[in-house]
Amino acid sequence: MHEQSTKPVVLLIDDAIDIHRLLETRLRAEDLELVSILRGAEGLETAKRINPALILLDLNMPDMDGFEVLRLLKADPQTVDTPVIVISGSDQTADKVTGLDLGAIDYVCKPFNFPELRARVRAALRIHHLMQLLAQKAHIDGLTGLWNRQHFDERLAEEVAACERNDRSLTVVLCDLDNFKSLNDSYGHAAGDAVLQGFSRQLGQLIRRTDIACRYGGEEFAIILRDTDAASAMSLLERIRSELASMVWPRHPERSVTASFGLCDGPPGARNDPNAWVEAADKALYQAKEAGRNRIVVAGGNPGDAMPLAKAG
Amino acid sequence: MSKQNVNGEPIHSLFADDPEMHELISYFVQELPDRARTVAELWRERNLEDLQRMAHQLKGACGGYGFTPVGVAAERLEDSLKSEADIDAIGEQVTQLIDLCRRVAA
């Protein structure tokens, strides 16, 4: 959840300044922030820039009319899911049908009935909220509740680009539970799942709010540590490593679980390539396994010495 | 052009007693004479395209600010312009709209 929930932003696109003033007043009591734009083209550009929770869109506007704005909003992957309520002086069925078929979720006629408009705005914001939850769910791993691989890939690309652009530090961690297969074989899959869940819970508690912990696949995890260099990452990971090693598991109190970690705070010469970060972290993880597991290795070797990427654990 | 109705009863906003709307309405009422003048001018120039846009905006605005009769007159004018009604009928509607605008009071 990288976006903090503040007041939802509602974008009003209407060529009449009266309507701006009216809605700014009439929606003041609602839990939203209103941004008002007079022209279709500028409204479109603003929608892409501010990513509003809802767009209130007039139809009859000079230069670019509301239908055209709506068409372009729905053709752009960045704005296709933003709910749009058409607000129009036309009560013609043909206009309503066109607006709704172009992808608007609602159509409200001017002059406004304000209690009704406010209720429709609230309903649209509820839908937006649910869509956000749904989109988020698609990025969450069902078993552990951590972010999934797809989310990791997307966020890593963003964070790698951001750290290049703003000259910030970044650390990428790959982590693998040691001897997980034998644990599954000895105690069953339910025990294995309990370990994955227990470790994920511990991970969630120990990382900071800005860190991004993901289940990378199987018993492998990935963590993106923003604004963090290898040295500070080490102290966080050391805590995670030692707490895991000392955890007692109800299903197999006689057997502890450990994990190996590989981390990379910048692949030399390839800082802008997300894959290079993962490969470097993966190599370090392999070295941690080779060196006896239950340890943390910082990638530092020459990226030229290729090592087999198979896991020892 | 006839001048009937100029001295008709003042038209108050449906929302005149709504404190939230008070400032907005007085602002709107202040600006309305300018708009009525623009309507008259556009009609004099027979600039029917801009006149239709103006009527459309007045419809939404007057309705929204609670001056329903003015909004209705603006709507009638917009509809006539859209359907390219008889020019005399349009002239009559312009006059009515302007007269109603003049009766609007805060």
Ligand SMILES: [Mg+2]
């Ligand atoms: Mg308009």
